[in-house]
Amino acid sequence: MKMNKNEFLERLRKGLAGLPEDDLSERLDFYGEMIDDRVEEGLSEEEAILEIGSPEEIAWQIIADYPLGKLVKKKMKPKRSFRAWEIVLLVLGSPVWLPLLAAAVVVALSLYVSVWAIIVSLWAVFASFAGTAFGGLVSGIAFISIGNTLTGAAMIGACLLLSGLSIFTFFGCKAATKGILLLTKKAAIGIKNLIIGKGDM
Numbered sequence: 294m295k296m297n298k299n300e301f302l303e304r305l306r307k308g309l310a311g312l313p314e315d316d317l318s319e320r321l322d323f324y325g326e327m328i329d330d331r332v333e334e335g336l337s338e339e340e341a342i343l344e345i346g347s348p349e350e351i352a353w354q355i356i357a358d359y360p361l362g363k364l365v366k367k368k369m370k371p372k373r374s375f376r377a378w379e380i381v382l383l384v385l386g387s388p389v390w391l392p393l394l395a396a397a398v399v400v401a402l403s404l405y406v407s408v409w410a411i412i413v414s415l416w417a418v419f420a421s422f423a424g425t426a427f428g429g430l431v432s433g434i435a436f437i438s439i440g441n442t443l444t445g446a447a448m449i450g451a452c453l454l455l456s457g458l459s460i461f462t463f464f465g466c467k468a469a470t471k472g473i474l475l476l477t478k479k480a481a482i483g484i485k486n487l488i489i490g491k492g493d494m
Contacts, residue, residue, distance in 0.1 A: 295339045298328045301348050308352025312359070320355060357482050405477075412473055415466045422459035426452045 296304070302321055309317050324345065331341035345351070429452035436445030 296342055297338045298325065298342070301328065301342050301345075304348040305352055308349055309355060312356075316359075324351070353482070356485050357478065359485060408473060412466070412469055415462070415469060419459055419462040419466050422455050422462055426455035426459055429455065 302325055305324060306317065306321060309320060312320075327345060328338060328341045331344060332338060336344070429448050433445040433448035433452060436442075436448060438445075
């Protein structure tokens with residue numbers, strides 16, 4: 294879909310709505326200058342924008358790379374000072390809301406650590422298969438060299454089986470690790486979208 298510079302920047306602004314205003318302006322200026330540079334090189338605005346990419350994809354990448362701590366700090370910063378009765382309510386309610394918040398954080402972290410513990414266990418299984426296969430190969434060759442051919446051949450056969458299992462396990466571990474990393478990234482972006490999606494900062 295063709296668009297001019299103003300349309301591109303407006304869609305990018307909507308995609309980044311909720312970011313701190315100074316950061317938002319910086320990103321918009323950057324992409325505005327990028328379009329201008331390409332136009333100076335002889336491209337039309339539409340062609341320049343096609344080279345840069347869609348504003349939605351750019352906004353997604355910016356949010357993915359944006360520090361979560363900075364978003365939380367900006368979002369949690371009060372727009373006005375608390376009134377006395379609000380402070381009293383916060384203090385009186387803290388025995389209820391503070392443990393609930395802490396419990397929610399601990400449960401989320403526990404689940405995340407448990408998932409990574411499973412991934413580490415899978416890699417340990419791969420390492421044990423690969424290590425046992427290598428040890429079995431060395432032992433099999435040693436048995437054959439001392440004349441115990443039947444035992445050596447059996448060990449080499451078991452070693453080949455373990456080698457095959459270790460290869461399958463490796464690809465499974467690799468896919469599981471990539472999946473968890475992708476899920477982590479998507480979860481982080483989802484949290485960021487929840488933070489920036491509720492009103493202006």
